[in-house]
Amino acid sequence: MKGARPHGPAPLVIIGGAEDKTGDCRVLREFVRLAGGARGKLAVMTVASEHASEIGAEYVRVFQRLGVKTVDPVEVTSRAEAASDGVLEKLGKATGVFFTGGNQLRITNLLGGTVIDQLLRRRQEDHKVVLGGTSAGAAMMSSTMIVGGASETTPRAGVVEVGPGMDFLRGVMIDQHFTRRGRAGRLLAALARYPHQLGIGIDEDTAMVVHDGTFRVIGSGAVTVFDLGQATLNNVLELKGDAHLALCGARLHILPDGFGFDLHNRVPLPAGERPRSP
Amino acid sequence: MKGARPHGPAPLVIIGGAEDKTGDCRVLREFVRLAGGARGKLAVMTVASEHASEIGAEYVRVFQRLGVKTVDPVEVTSRAEAASDGVLEKLGKATGVFFTGGNQLRITNLLGGTVIDQLLRRRQEDHKVVLGGTSAGAAMMSSTMIVGGASETTPRAGVVEVGPGMDFLRGVMIDQHFTRRGRAGRLLAALARYPHQLGIGIDEDTAMVVHDGTFRVIGSGAVTVFDLGQATLNNVLELKGDAHLALCGARLHILPDGFGFDLHNRVPLPAGERPRSP
Numbered sequence: 070m071k072g073a074r075p076h077g078p079a080p081l082v083i084i085g086g087a088e089d090k091t092g093d094c095r096v097l098r099e100f101v102r103l104a105g106g107a108r109g110k111l112a113v114m115t116v117a118s119e120h121a122s123e124i125g126a127e128y129v130r131v132f133q134r135l136g137v138k139t140v141d142p143v144e145v146t147s148r149a150e151a152a153s154d155g156v157l158e159k160l161g162k163a164t165g166v167f168f169t170g171g172n173q174l175r176i177t178n179l180l181g182g183t184v185i186d187q188l189l190r191r192r193q194e195d196h197k198v199v200l201g202g203t204s205a206g207a208a209m210m211s212s213t214m215i216v217g218g219a220s221e222t223t224p225r226a227g228v229v230e231v232g233p234g235m236d237f238l239r240g241v242m243i244d245q246h247f248t249r250r251g252r253a254g255r256l257l258a259a260l261a262r263y264p265h266q267l268g269i270g271i272d273e274d275t276a277m278v279v280h281d282g283t284f285r286v287i288g289s290g291a292v293t294v295f296d297l298g299q300a301t302l303n304n305v306l307e308l309k310g311d312a313h314l315a316l317c318g319a320r321l322h323i324l325p326d327g328f329g330f331d332l333h334n335r336v337p338l339p340a341g342e343r344p345r346s347p
Numbered sequence: 348m349k350g351a352r353p354h355g356p357a358p359l360v361i362i363g364g365a366e367d368k369t370g371d372c373r374v375l376r377e378f379v380r381l382a383g384g385a386r387g388k389l390a391v392m393t394v395a396s397e398h399a400s401e402i403g404a405e406y407v408r409v410f411q412r413l414g415v416k417t418v419d420p421v422e423v424t425s426r427a428e429a430a431s432d433g434v435l436e437k438l439g440k441a442t443g444v445f446f447t448g449g450n451q452l453r454i455t456n457l458l459g460g461t462v463i464d465q466l467l468r469r470r471q472e473d474h475k476v477v478l479g480g481t482s483a484g485a486a487m488m489s490s491t492m493i494v495g496g497a498s499e500t501t502p503r504a505g506v507v508e509v510g511p512g513m514d515f516l517r518g519v520m521i522d523q524h525f526t527r528r529g530r531a532g533r534l535l536a537a538l539a540r541y542p543h544q545l546g547i548g549i550d551e552d553t554a555m556v557v558h559d560g561t562f563r564v565i566g567s568g569a570v571t572v573f574d575l576g577q578a579t580l581n582n583v584l585e586l587k588g589d590a591h592l593a594l595c596g597a598r599l600h601i602l603p604d605g606f607g608f609d610l611h612n613r614v615p616l617p618a619g620e621r622p623r624s625p
Contacts, residue, residue: 221526221527221529222526223526223550223568223569223571223601223603224569224601248499248501248529250499251499251526251529253531254526257601272501289591290591291501291591291592291593293501301615302615302617312603313568313603313604314569314601315601315603315606315617315618316599316600316601317600317602317615317617318598318615319599319601320596320597320598320599321573321594321596321597321598321599322594322595322596322597323535323592323593323594323595323597324595325590326591328593337579337595339580
């Protein structure tokens with residue numbers, strides 16, 4: 070990657086799904102830029118998908134169209150395969166690894182705890198590889214992952230399932246296809262039990278680009294942040310059956326393109342005040 | 348209505364649409380109770396609907412099943428009809444008037460400024476008639492009414508149209524079918540221009556019962572309150588084209604059955620602290 074002296078972990082590009090692949094491709098173009106541009110070496114991880122070949126070929130075409138010379142699809146269909154020399158070689162030299170959509174449980178189930186997992190984490194922390202992911206590839210980024218749940222529901226007990234994610238970004242729970250699929254209810258239901266985490270809903274064709282404890286937003290939608298840190302009432306511990314969550318005093322931030330957020334201090338950053346460029 | 352000494356305006360029962368009409372009918376039963384119970388005199392205002400006869404007959408059946416002896420459907424298809432003796436007589440003696448769903452613009456267009464409008468307002472303020480409304484009949488209750496807009500959208504310029512409502516409840520903008528139709532975006536878009544108002548989203552089969560400057564929630568969903576009074580950033584005045592709203596520091600309350608809200612002080616009331624019963 071460019072930059073005289075990279076510092077800290079490399080950026081994460083976390084996309085809410087359905088990003089533009091035929092037009093200006095602003096979101097994917099930003100991933101490419103951060104991952105080294107035309108000279109970057111990209112790997113497309115299709116592990117989340119049951120249609121790995123098709124989806125891999127699609128992203129290879131898109132990244133090539135965006136000027137990248139070296140793009141390799143990486144198919145992993147078993148934990149054994151995740152440890153194969155071919156896979157490790159591609160990921161060991163990649164400057165950008167992109168996780169496609171599919172089912173986030175396939176990512177944790179096939180990659181969690183493998184040498185790939187360790188390799189990617191170490192290289193990301195050493196600022197050697199930018200990780201990107203869309204849809205399922207976004208959901209898995211956080212420590213606690215939203216596995217699934219109901220859409221267009223008000224927050225109730227039982228409307229959302231969470232589990233351990235791949236832990237590339239701590240302190241948040243991420244949901245994707247956020248507005249389009251009406252997922253505020255399930256994200257709030259998940260968050261009500263863990264108000265020390267931030268709830269982050271990413272719209273389609275929109276990404277949060279995380280670097281240095283902040284993120285900024287790029288794309289045609291918005292990133293919604295729920296902060297329950299100062300909530301005055303939250304009855305989640307008393308809920309029984311399908312009773313309805315009560316929640317008072319939550320904070321809500323809606324951050325479109327250009328806006329940012331300080332993850333440590335839980336403060337939005339106006340569009341003018343971009344975090345330092347990686 | 349019951350009660351030794353009624354004080355102030357009568358209650359408003361504002362329903363988010365699709366309330367239960369065949370089971371326990373908790374929401375409609377509460378309207379009936381407030382409007383005088385079995386001995387109340389109900390009028391069903393079908394003005395919002397283009398299928399007035401059918402919808403009127405349906406509500407008459409439901410209210411009769413709930414024990415009310417006197418229920419009259421009131422059809423108004425023109426402003427002249429809104430001033431007819433028959434209509435004024437029914438509304439002049441009603442202890443409860445229920446506005447059905449349909450199109451809220453039909454309510455303002457056919458009733459706004461008529462003698463019905465004045466009659467209902469005066470009788471409601473004198474604690475003589477409880478007003479109820481569902482869906483379009485809920486939207487029209489506020490001073491500024493949400494006329495229409497997009498569903499499942501993030502807040503942008505142009506996604507919502509507002510206009511003057513029937514003004515029975517001041518200081519709020521009401522949206523209905525709230526969670527089911529993914530209307531948080533359009534309500535926030537409307538509210539961003541008028542942060543002195545509260546945004547209130549009512550779920551289906553759920554009502555806010557307003558009395559004495561507070562409301563409480565009844566039903567199977569929730570009432571969502573957006574309070575932008577302390578928002579730290581809101582770029583609505585700079586938005587051009589279909590640009591995306593940025594909004595930081597909004598407050599969010601989700602209030603299920605039994606919870607309440609103090610509209611003057613903008614403070615949620617836990618389920619134990621119900622406002623005084625009317």
